[in-house]
Amino acid sequence: QKEVEQNSGPLSVPEGAIASLNCTYSDRGSQSFFWYRQYSGKSPELIMFIYSNGDKEDGRFTAQLNKASQYVSLLIRDSQPSDSATYLCAAGRGDMRFGAGTRLTVKP
Amino acid sequence: NAGVTQTPKFQVLKTGQSMTLQCAQDMNHNSMYWYRQDPGMGLRLIYYSASEGTTDKGEVPNGYNVSRLNKREFSLRLESAAPSQTSVYFCASSENRVDTEAFFGQGTRLTVV
Numbered sequence: 001q002k003e004v005e006q007n008s009g010p011l012s013v014p015e016g017a018i019a020s021l022n023c024t025y026s027d028r029g030s031q032s033f034f035w036y037r038q039y040s041g042k043s044p045e046l047i048m049f050i051y052s053n054g055d056k057e058d059g060r061f062t063a064q065l066n067k068a069s070q071y072v073s074l075l076i077r078d079s080q081p082s083d084s085a086t087y088l089c090a091a092g093r094g095d096m097r098f099g100a101g102t103r104l105t106v107k108p
Numbered sequence: 109n110a111g112v113t114q115t116p117k118f119q120v121l122k123t124g125q126s127m128t129l130q131c132a133q134d135m136n137h138n139s140m141y142w143y144r145q146d147p148g149m150g151l152r153l154i155y156y157s158a159s160e161g162t163t164d165k166g167e168v169p170n171g172y173n174v175s176r177l178n179k180r181e182f183s184l185r186l187e188s189a190a191p192s193q194t195s196v197y198f199c200a201s202s203e204n205r206v207d208t209e210a211f212f213g214q215g216t217r218l219t220v221v
Contacts (some may be wrong), residue, residue: 008148034209044151044210077199088150094158095166096141096202096210106206 001048003027004091015108019076023089023099026070030091033065037073038086038101047087048074079106110134114199114213121189121220129184129216131199139202140182141166141210142174144195151198157182189220 004079005024008037013019021035032051036044050056050063055063062075076083121127133140143151146219153166157172163174166219171193173185182201186193196217200210 002150004151043214045212046209049209090151090210095153095156095164096200097153097167098143098151101150 002099003097004089004099006087006102007091008100008102010103010105012105013079013102014078015081015106017079017103017106019079019083019103019106021072021074021076021087021089021104023072023090023096024070025072026091027091027093027097028070029069031077032092033063033072034090034092034096035063035072036088036090036098037083038088040085044088071104076104079104081106081108112211112213114197115217117214118172119216119217119218121186121205121218123190123220125189126185127189128186129179129197129218131183131201131213132181133156133199133201133211134180135201135203135211137203137211138179138201139201139210140176140203141200142182142184143173143198143200144168144193145173145215147196154184177187180207185220189218191220194218 013075035047038044048063088101089099140153141156157176160179199213202210
């Protein structure tokens, strides 16, 4: 079992909808959490990071962290076709462990 | 400012051959990482180096060795390549170990036949 688990998807949403991506982690020592976006054939790039319980908003993106439930989520509001990519959740605790990623497709 | 540079971008090896993947960063980062990415598996950590002079095993270290040559460079060596090591390899760096984002190189697509 991976230390960071994600639903592999694929997740498909219509343009303009909210996309909800979820992630759980097993190591309670994890201190920081990251969401990366990866387009096909490209390197991962950071979207957001979160360290404290609660919500963190950045434009159309909101990250949510619940350390008691060991749960991290990413909401994408007003989804655009350009958001179609694989989204990787990562937990940092000295090293950085990634989930398998969720493939998101936003249909025009 | 190049960020994280990996070489080579593509490589085909025969089973049993050896090779070294090179990685260099110009951001003065302390931590460096090597990941492999296989379909449906996400990024799996092979080795990491929290600081110059230190290296630690990650999730899948078997069949690999690493060297943190200096603060800038972190190499990954396959001593005797196996078809199971066919993958895309990413090098990454971050300012410190825990709470800063990792920046990734462009990846190396390795095929072992």
